[in-house]
Amino acid sequence: MEDKNIINNDFKDIVFNRQSVRKFDPTVKISHDEFEQMIAETASAPSACNLQAWHFVIVDTPEGKEKLKSYFMKFNMPQVETCSDMVLLFGDTEAFKSYRDLWTKAYHNGQIDKEKLDEVFSTFLPLYEHADYDTLVMDASIDSALAAMQFMLVARSHGYETNPIGGYNTKKAAETFNLDAKRYVPVMAIAVGKRAPQDKPEVKSVRYPVKQICEFA
Incomplete structure (x- = not known):
């Protein structure tokens, strides 16, 4: 990647x-071109069965921020x-x-052979086609959490800082930006x-000692 x-x-x-x-410098604005590059770099994050079950909404206008204020x-x-x-x-x-189209493209690109394509369509895809909603939410949330961490590191590589936020009314997040609230589950801002x-700079936070949070089995 460039x-x-x-x-x-x-x-x-x-x-x-x-x-x-x-607190950020309000005079600094990230261009759409650079932001699209950061999202492309973020999208290389791992996901279950390469499902990539994430969706990004980038709010960068005064009107968009007013919407955020209504539920943050x-x-x-x-x-x-x-x-x-x-x-x-x-x-x-x-x-x-979109899973079938994604893997079919990989096949036509020569990234996988026909045997692998058939395997994906007969094993991974049915798992999601027949999964209950709670399972789909869990998988999408895990995928998106991995992408969130990757985005924060990508942003630092571009010279920016971040702040992950969970302090908002999750029931209003999707509908405020005209998204299907059942399909799109809020994970993080x-x-x-x-x-x-x-x-x-923030005071360095204290971390738990390794022996308190880790064990070998």
């Missing part, structure tokens, strides 16, 4: 110096008001309906932009 706009390839810095930023918690207003963009990440419970020059 490295256009990527300014930081230092893995340790991108991962271990990532912090949630609450008050303590998240600094991010809403100052970020360049708010990324609304939804799990797509009907992603499997992510504010992205440049840290405000006057904003002090």
Whole structure:
């Protein structure tokens, strides 16, 4: 993938110096071209059976931000008001309906052979076609959570900071942006932009010791 706009390839810095930023520089706007590149890089995240059950809504207009204010918690207003963009990440419970076209394209591109194509259509696809709604929600939510983390790291590689947000009325998220609320389940919102020059870096958060959260079996 072309490295256009990527300014930081230092893995340790991108991962271990990532912090949630609450105040961004409101004068910095990310272009649509660069944002599409970031989403393309994010979409290389893993997903169950390569289903890619995620959907992004990028809010970058004053009108869009006013909609966010109608259902976001008050303590998240600094991010809403100052970020360049708010990324609304939804799990797509009907992603499997595009699954046949996706794998057929891979076959025609020479990425898989006919045997693999037949295997996908006889094993993976039926799992989703016959799955109950709760299973589809769970799978889409897990896929989207993986994409959310990848997006935050991708954003840092482009020189931006982020803030993952769950403080909003999830029942209003999809309908506010004219999405089918049954199909698209809200997973996370992510504010992205440049840290405000006057904003002090967050205090490094304390993490639990490894032996408390990890065991070998």
